[in-house]
Amino acid sequence: MAITKEKVLSALGEVIDPDLKKDLVTLGMIEDIAITDKKVSFKVVLTTPACPLKEIIKNDCLKAIEKHLGSDVEADIDMTSRVTTIRDNSPVLPQVKNIIAVASGKGGVGKSTVTANLAVALKNEGAKVGVIDADIFGPSIPTMFNCEKEQPSVREVNGKNLLQPLEQYGIQLMSIGFLAPPDQAVVWRGPMASSAFRQFFTDTEWGELDYLLIDLPPGTSDIHLTLVQTVPVTGAVIVTTPQKVAISDAQKGLAMFKQPQINVPVLGIVENMAYFTPEELPDNKYHIFGEGGGRKFAEINNVPFIGEIPLVMGIRESGDSGYPVTMKDSPVADDFRALARSLAQEVAIRNAKQDKTKIVELK
Numbered sequence: 001m002a003i004t005k006e007k008v009l010s011a012l013g014e015v016i017d018p019d020l021k022k023d024l025v026t027l028g029m030i031e032d033i034a035i036t037d038k039k040v041s042f043k044v045v046l047t048t049p050a051c052p053l054k055e056i057i058k059n060d061c062l063k064a065i066e067k068h069l070g071s072d073v074e075a076d077i078d079m080t081s082r083v084t085t086i087r088d089n090s091p092v093l094p095q096v097k098n099i100i101a102v103a104s105g106k107g108g109v110g111k112s113t114v115t116a117n118l119a120v121a122l123k124n125e126g127a128k129v130g131v132i133d134a135d136i137f138g139p140s141i142p143t144m145f146n147c148e149k150e151q152p153s154v155r156e157v158n159g160k161n162l163l164q165p166l167e168q169y170g171i172q173l174m175s176i177g178f179l180a181p182p183d184q185a186v187v188w189r190g191p192m193a194s195s196a197f198r199q200f201f202t203d204t205e206w207g208e209l210d211y212l213l214i215d216l217p218p219g220t221s222d223i224h225l226t227l228v229q230t231v232p233v234t235g236a237v238i239v240t241t242p243q244k245v246a247i248s249d250a251q252k253g254l255a256m257f258k259q260p261q262i263n264v265p266v267l268g269i270v271e272n273m274a275y276f277t278p279e280e281l282p283d284n285k286y287h288i289f290g291e292g293g294g295r296k297f298a299e300i301n302n303v304p305f306i307g308e309i310p311l312v313m314g315i316r317e318s319g320d321s322g323y324p325v326t327m328k329d330s331p332v333a334d335d336f337r338a339l340a341r342s343l344a345q346e347v348a349i350r351n352a353k354q355d356k357t358k359i360v361e362l363k
C-alpha cells in the first residue's frame with residue numbers, strides 16, 4: 001500500500017508533546033513531509049532549540065512511523081525549532097521573542113553569573129540571545145564577558161541615533177556599565193538610571209533575538225517598574241542561595257513580581273551555590289549553606305524549580321577572567337546546560353498556555 005501524506009500525519013497525530021500535552025500535528029509541529037517510495041522525510045519544529053525532550057520526541061516519531069507504516073519504511077526526521085513568542089504587534093523590540101528578567105532578593109547570590117552562563121548555554125543550543133545588564137549598583141556583565149573597556153557605537157537610523165549592542169561570544173550585550181568609565185564610580189540616581197535603562201529598549205538596535213535576558217539589580221527598585229512599563233516581560237527567573245536569609249529575601253522578590261503593578265509570571269527558581277564541590281572530586285558534595293532550600297521555596301510558592309548550580313571555584317575564576325565557565329566542557333557547564341533547557345521549556349509552556357490559536361489546555 002502506498003504511503004500518503006495523510007497516513008504520515010495520522011501516524012504522527014499519535015505522538016504527544018509531553019510538555020504541551022497535545023499531539024504534534026495539532027500543535028502544527030510537522031512540516032515539509034516528503035515521500036519517496038519507502039522513505040518518509042519531515043521536519044519536527046520544536047518550540048525551542050534547547051528542548052530537553054528532543055530525543056524523546058524523535059524516538060516517539062520513529063516508533064509511530066514504524067507502527068503505522070511498517071518497519072520497512074525509513075524515516076528521515078529533521079529536528080528543528082522555531083522559538084515561540086506571545087508578543088503581538090508591540091512597537092518596542094518586535095523582533096525580540098522572549099524577554100526574561102533574572103532577579104534576586106539579595107545581592108551577591110550569583111544572579112549575574114547565572115545570567116551570563118544561561119546566555120552562553122542558550123546560545124550553544126542554537127538560540128539567538130541578548131543580555132541587558134541593568135544592575136545599577138554593580139554592573140558585572142562587562143567583566144564576565146571581557147568587554148569592560150568597550151563602548152557601544154551609535155548609528156543613525158531614520159534620523160534617530162540608535163545604540164548598537166556589543167557582540168561577544170555570539171551574544172548581544174548592553175550594560176549600564178558601558179555608559180560610564182569602569183574606573184569611575186557613578187552614582188545612578190533613580191530617574192537617571194531608569195532613563196538610561198529605558199534607552200536599552202527604545203533606542204537600541206537589537207537584532208532578532210529568541211531570548212533577551214535582563215540582569216536586574218538585587219531586591220526591588222525603580223528599574224523593575226521601568227522594565228514592566230517599557231516592555232512586555234515573558235517571565236522572571238529568581239536566583240537564590242539555599243540559606244534561610246537568602247530565601248526570605250527571595251520571597252520578597254517573588255512577592256514583588258506578583259504585585260498587580262508588576263504582574264510578571266515567575267518562570268522558575270534557580271538555587272545557586274547549592275552545594276560545594278571540589279573540581280577534582282566532583283562526586284563529593286558539601287551542603288555548606290543547607291540543603292534543598294531553593295526547591296522547598298519553589299514548592300511552597302507553587303512555582304517551577306528549574307535547577308541548581310554548585311559552588312565551584314572555576315565558576316568564579318571564569319567569571320572574573322571574562323570567559324563564562326559554560327564556554328568550556330565541564331560538569332558545571334552541563335549543569336548550566338540543563339538549567340538553560342529547563343528555562344526554555346518553561347518559556348515554551350508559558351507561551352503555549354497563552355497562545356489562543358493552539359487551544360492548548362494545560363494545567
Ligand SMILES: Nc1ncnc2c1ncn2[C@@H]1O[C@H](COP(=O)(O)OP(=O)(O)OP(=O)(O)O)[C@@H](O)[C@H]1O
Pocket residue numbers: 104106107108109110111112113114135138140217218272273309310311312313314315316317319320
Ligand atoms: N556557583 C558559584 N560558584 C562559585 N562562585 C560563584 C558562583 N556563583 C557566583 N559566584 C561568584 O560570586 C560572586 C558574586 O556573583 P554575581 O556577581 O554573579 O552575583 P550577583 O547576585 O549578580 O551580585 P550583585 O548583587 O552584585 O548583582 C562573583 O565573584 C561570582 O564569580
